[in-house]
Amino acid sequence: MISSVTVYCSSSGKAPGSYFDEASALGSGLAERNIGLVYGGGHVGLMGRTADAVMQGGGSVRGIIPRFLEEKEVAHYGITELHVVETMHERKMLLTSWADAFVILPGGFGTLDELMEILTWKHLGHHDKPIILLNVGGFWNQLLGFFERIAGDHMVKPGYEAYYEICDSAEAVLSLIDRLNQR
Ligand code: AMP
Numbered sequence: 001m002i003s004s005v006t007v008y009c010s011s012s013g014k015a016p017g018s019y020f021d022e023a024s025a026l027g028s029g030l031a032e033r034n035i036g037l038v039y040g041g042g043h044v045g046l047m048g049r050t051a052d053a054v055m056q057g058g059g060s061v062r063g064i065i066p067r068f069l070e071e072k073e074v075a076h077y078g079i080t081e082l083h084v085v086e087t088m089h090e091r092k093m094l095l096t097s098w099a100d101a102f103v104i105l106p107g108g109f110g111t112l113d114e115l116m117e118i119l120t121w122k123h124l125g126h127h128d129k130p131i132i133l134l135n136v137g138g139f140w141n142q143l144l145g146f147f148e149r150i151a152g153d154h155m156v157k158p159g160y161e162a163y164y165e166i167c168d169s170a171e172a173v174l175s176l177i178d179r180l181n182q183r
Helices: 017-032 045-056 067-071 088-097 109-123 141-152 170-182
Strands: 004-008 036-039 061-066 081-085 101-104 131-134 165-167
Touching (some): 017 036, 017 170, 036 088, 045 061, 061 088, 081 088, 101 109, 131 170, 165 170
Parallel strands (some): 036 061
């Protein structure tokens, strides 16, 4: 049962507007379904937009932020629970352990790092939680192409595609979560 979703996404306020629209739609849809959001605890970029949409919809948001980022004043104090931790590792541990599923929106190095970690951990059998890529505007296509290259060079085993699901929109992500919850 997916009752809590961890979202990884950009902290940039300059990302394209269509990404913000998807972040809003995802947040509203999670709130409607009474599915809690777990995320990196920032008020900035797509992160802030997703959290705001859940809060506006009357949902629950747990943010986990390391102290050094809180000190840079990027923390979101208008969420249900803000957890300030000492290290990035502690934060990532909570972000992964509190998730029933992961949704990855467009993002930069931070988002890529978080995606690679949960993919690797799935590959190693440390978890079997759904990983859903929100591929708005084909954002993830080049990375998915790079995965094919890695597999073609025999550095990842065939079948790796089963580790993740790809959805073109927040609506598709939410429908997938509904289907997974009906199983
Ligand atoms: P990025 O994609 O590089 O913008 O990094 C975003 C991801 O890394 C988020 O999912 C966060 O967990 C983490 N992160 C990076 N920068 C920040 C920030 N300024 N505030 C909060 N979390 C951040």
